[in-house]
Amino acid sequence: MSVLWEWIAANPLYAAGGVLALTVVGGLILDIGRKRTKDEQVESKEMMEQRIEDREERLVQKKKDLALSCDKCDKLAEPIDGTGNRYRCGHCGNQFAGAHHGM
Secondary structure, eight states: OOHHHHHHHHOHHHHHHHHHHHHHHHHHHHHHHSOOOHHHHHHHHHHHHHHHHHHHHHHHHHHHHHOEEOTTTOSEEEEOTTSSSEEEETTTOOEEEOSOOOO
């Protein structure tokens, strides 16, 4: 009998634990490598689309929170991305410098 089989015979609980651990690890590897079903792919796509919508809603809300009143028409002017302190009125198109917005 080989040394390994002798050790397994002398330590059955350790051997069983090792087999269980290998089974769990093997199952995880198989789960990671398996192909996703159509339902899982659709669900994943829907979750991704929802995250994008949520991100866009937060950005719109942030722009509204940072909006200033236009100098010409007194309507709300949104910050212009990448400018630091420039704003554009959505109503008349006037651009002006204002408070730093960090966008």
